[in-house]
Amino acid sequence: MLELIKRFSGGYVRYFVIGPACKLLEVFFDLLTPLVIARMIDEGVGSHDAGVVVRYGVLLFVMAVVGMGFTLVCQKMAALASQGMGTAVRSRLYRRINEFSHAELDRFGTPSLITRITNDINQIQLALALGIRQLIRWPFLAIGSMVAALLIDLKLGLIFLVSTPLIGLVFWIVMARCVPYFKQMQAKLDRIGLITREGLSGVRVIRAFVREEHERKRFRDAAYDQAAVAIAVGKLSSILNPVTFLVMNLGVCAILWMGGIQVDTGELTQGEVMAFVNYMTQTLLSIVYVANLVVVFTKASASASRVNEVLHCEPSIVDAGNESVDLPSSEAVASGEAPCAIRMDGACFAFGDAEVNTIDRATLELGLGKTLGVIGGTGSGKSTLVSLMLRLYDTRSGSVEVMGADVRAWPLKQLRHVVSIVPQRASLLSGTIRSNLTWRDAHATDDQLWAALEIAQAAEFVRKLPQGLDAPVEAGGKNFSGGQRQRLTIARALVGDPLILILDDSASALDFKTDAALRHAIHERGQRSAAEGGLPLTTVIVSQRVSSVRDADVICVMSHGQVAGLGTHDELLANCPLYEEICLSQLKREELGGSAAPTSAPAVDRPTRVRPQLAGGEA
Numbered sequence: 001m002l003e004l005i006k007r008f009s010g011g012y013v014r015y016f017v018i019g020p021a022c023k024l025l026e027v028f029f030d031l032l033t034p035l036v037i038a039r040m041i042d043e044g045v046g047s048h049d050a051g052v053v054v055r056y057g058v059l060l061f062v063m064a065v066v067g068m069g070f071t072l073v074c075q076k077m078a079a080l081a082s083q084g085m086g087t088a089v090r091s092r093l094y095r096r097i098n099e100f101s102h103a104e105l106d107r108f109g110t111p112s113l114i115t116r117i118t119n120d121i122n123q124i125q126l127a128l129a130l131g132i133r134q135l136i137r138w139p140f141l142a143i144g145s146m147v148a149a150l151l152i153d154l155k156l157g158l159i160f161l162v163s164t165p166l167i168g169l170v171f172w173i174v175m176a177r178c179v180p181y182f183k184q185m186q187a188k189l190d191r192i193g194l195i196t197r198e199g200l201s202g203v204r205v206i207r208a209f210v211r212e213e214h215e216r217k218r219f220r221d222a223a224y225d226q227a228a229v230a231i232a233v234g235k236l237s238s239i240l241n242p243v244t245f246l247v248m249n250l251g252v253c254a255i256l257w258m259g260g261i262q263v264d265t266g267e268l269t270q271g272e273v274m275a276f277v278n279y280m281t282q283t284l285l286s287i288v289y290v291a292n293l294v295v296v297f298t299k300a301s302a303s304a305s306r307v308n309e310v311l312h313c314e315p316s317i318v319d320a321g322n323e324s325v326d327l328p329s330s331e332a333v334a335s336g337e338a339p340c341a342i343r344m345d346g347a348c349f350a351f352g353d354a355e356v357n358t359i360d361r362a363t364l365e366l367g368l369g370k371t372l373g374v375i376g377g378t379g380s381g382k383s384t385l386v387s388l389m390l391r392l393y394d395t396r397s398g399s400v401e402v403m404g405a406d407v408r409a410w411p412l413k414q415l416r417h418v419v420s421i422v423p424q425r426a427s428l429l430s431g432t433i434r435s436n437l438t439w440r441d442a443h444a445t446d447d448q449l450w451a452a453l454e455i456a457q458a459a460e461f462v463r464k465l466p467q468g469l470d471a472p473v474e475a476g477g478k479n480f481s482g483g484q485r486q487r488l489t490i491a492r493a494l495v496g497d498p499l500i501l502i503l504d505d506s507a508s509a510l511d512f513k514t515d516a517a518l519r520h521a522i523h524e525r526g527q528r529s530a531a532e533g534g535l536p537l538t539t540v541i542v543s544q545r546v547s548s549v550r551d552a553d554v555i556c557v558m559s560h561g562q563v564a565g566l567g568t569h570d571e572l573l574a575n576c577p578l579y580e581e582i583c584l585s586q587l588k589r590e591e592l593g594g595s596a597a598p599t600s601a602p603a604v605d606r607p608t609r610v611r612p613q614l615a616g617g618e619a
C-alpha cells in the first residue's frame with residue numbers, strides 16, 4: 001500500500017497534508033466540547049444562570065459550525081486524493097495489462113485482472129479516503145480524550161487505564177484472526193468473477209445444453225464459499241461491539257459511581273464528571289473506529305499487493321527498440337533473391353513452465369506470395385504455431401523469422417502491421433462496422449474498407465444494412481451471425497495492406513462455397529498487388545477442413561505439437577499417413593487423388609523450399 005502511495009501520490013501531496021490538518025483542527029474542537037459543556041453545567045446550570053447557558057450554547061454552536069467547515073474541507077481533500085490516485089493507479093494498471101504478452105495474460109487470467117482493476121482498486125481508494133479522513137482523527141481523539149480526562153482527575157483516570165487496554169486487547173486478538181481471511185475473500189471473489197463471466201458469455205450454449213442448473217449450482221457453490229469466509233470473519237468480529245459497549249458502559253457506571261462520591265466530597269464538580277463520561281465514550285468509540293480502519297487497511301493492503309503483482313510483472317515480449325526492418329524490394333522478389341516470408345527453424349514453445357513443449361522443433365519455410373495450409377487434429381498446436389509468427393509468444397528455443405529478420409528483432413508495431421491475423425474467435429467491439437474495420441489503419445478510406453469487405457465476402461450483407469459502414473456493432477458483435485462476424489474480422493485484417501495474412505480457422509462458420517470464394521479473392525488480391533509492383537500477399541490458412549488447405553503451396557500437418565508432414569497435397573498423400581487419414585475422414589478416396597493445380601499460382605519465381613519433417617523429428 002505504501003509503495004502505491006509513494007509511487008502515485010505525486011500530484012496529490014497537498015491533499016494528503018491539508019486533509020489531515022483540517023481533521024486535527026476538528027479533533028481539537030471535539031476535545032474542547034466536553035470542557036465547554038462542563039463549564040456550562042457548573043457555571044450555568046448549577047447556578048440557574050440562563051445567560052451563561054446561552055453564552056456557552058452559542059460557543060458550542062460556533063465550534064460545531066467551524067468544526068463542520070474543517071470536516072467539509074477534509075472530505076473534499078479525501079475525495080480528490082483517493083479518486084485521483086485511484087484513477088492514476090487504474091490507468092497504469094490498464095496500460096500494464098495492455099503491454100502484457102499472451103503469456104502474462106494466461107498467467108493472471110482475465111477474471112482476476114478484472115477484479116484487480118475494479119474491486120481491488122476500489123478497496124485502495126476507500127482506504128485512502130478513510131486514511132485522510134480518519135487515520136489522524138481517531139487515534140488523536142482517543143489519546144487527547146485520555147490525557148484530558150487524566151488532567152481533570154488522576155484517580156478517576158485509573159478507570160481509563162484499565163478499560164482502554166482491555167478493549168485494545170480484545171481488538172488485537174480478533175483482528176489477528178480476521179486478517180488472513182481477507183486475502184482469501186479476494187481470491188474467492190476472483191472465482192465468482194470467473195464463473196459469472198463464463199456463465200454470461202456462454203449463456204446461449206448453456207441454455208442449448210440445458211446446463212442452467214449446473215451453472216446455477218457452480219455459481220451458488222462459489223458464492224457460498226465466499227460467503228462462508230465472510231461469515232467466519234463476521235462471527236469473529238461480531239464479538240467486538242458487545243464487548244466494547246459492555247466495557248464502556250461498565251466504565252461509565254464506575255465513573256458515575258466514583259465521580260458521584262467525589263462530587264459529594266467536593267473534589268469534583270458535576271460538570272467535570274459529565275466531561276469524564278464524554279471523554280470515556282469518545283476514547284472507547286475511537287478504539288472501535290480504529291479497529292474498523294485496521295479492517296479497511298488490511299483489505300486494502302491485500303488488494304494493493306495484488307495490484308503491485310501486476311504492476312511489477314514485466315511483459316515477457318518487449319520491443320527490442322530496433323529501427324524498422326527493411327522490407328524486400330519488388331526487384332528482389334522478381335529476381336528470386338528475396339528472403340522467405342516465414343521461416344521457422346527448430347522452434348520450440350511451451351505454455352508457462354510446462355515441461356512438455358506445445359510446439360516441438362517446428363521447421364518450415366514459406367516463400368513470399370505463397371500459401372501455407374496448417375492442418376491437424378484438435379489441440380495439435382496449429383493456433384500456437386501461427387501465434388509464434390507474429391510474436392504473440394516467444395519461442396523457448398529455435399527461431400522464427402519473418403521476411404528474413406528474426407521476429408525478436410522486429411519493432412512489434414511494424415511486425416504486427418506486416419503480419420495480420422484473424423483469430424479463431426471472431427472478436428468485435430461495440431461501435432460501428434467502420435470503427436471495427438479501421439483498427440489497423442485509422443485513416444483507411446471508404447473505398448479501401450469496401451475493397452476489404454468484398455474480399456472477405458462481407459460487402460453484400462453490409463451493403464444491405466441501412467447505415468452501411470456506420471451500422472452499429474453491439475458488444476462482442478452479438479447483433480451479427482457467427483459467419484458475418486468472421487467475415488468482418490477477416491475484412492478488418494485485410495485493411496492496411498498486410499504482407500502476411502494468417503487466417504486461424506477463421507472461416508469455420510462459412511459455407512464451403514463462401515470459404516472457396518474467400519480464398520480465391522484473397523489470392524487475387526495478392527496477385528494484384530504483385531502486378532502493381534508491390535509485394536505479393538503471403539497467406540497462412542489454419543483449418544480443420546482439407547478443402548480449405550488442399551490447394552495451398554505448402555501444407556503443414558501438425559500432430560502433438562510437431563510438424564508431422566510438410567509438402568503439397570499430392571506429396572503428403574504419398575508420404576504422410578496422418579494427412580491421408582485426415583483426408584479420408586472428410587473426403588471419399590476418389591476425391592483425394594491427382595490434386596488440382598493450386599489456386600494460388602506462384603506469385604514469385606522463388607520456389608518454396610520444402611523440408612518435410614515427420615513426427616518425432618525424423619526427416
Ligand SMILES: Nc1ncnc2c1ncn2[C@@H]1O[C@H](COP(=O)(O)OP(=O)(O)OP(=O)(O)O)[C@@H](O)[C@H]1O
Binds near residue numbers: 379382385
Ligand atoms: N493459453 C494456454 N495455456 C495452456 N495451454 C494451452 C493454452 N492454449 C492452448 N493450450 C494447449 O496447447 C495445445 C495446442 O493448442 P492449440 O490451440 O494451438 O491447438 P489447435 O491445434 O489450434 O486446436 P484447435 O484446432 O482445437 O483450435 C493444446 O493442448 C491446448 O490445450
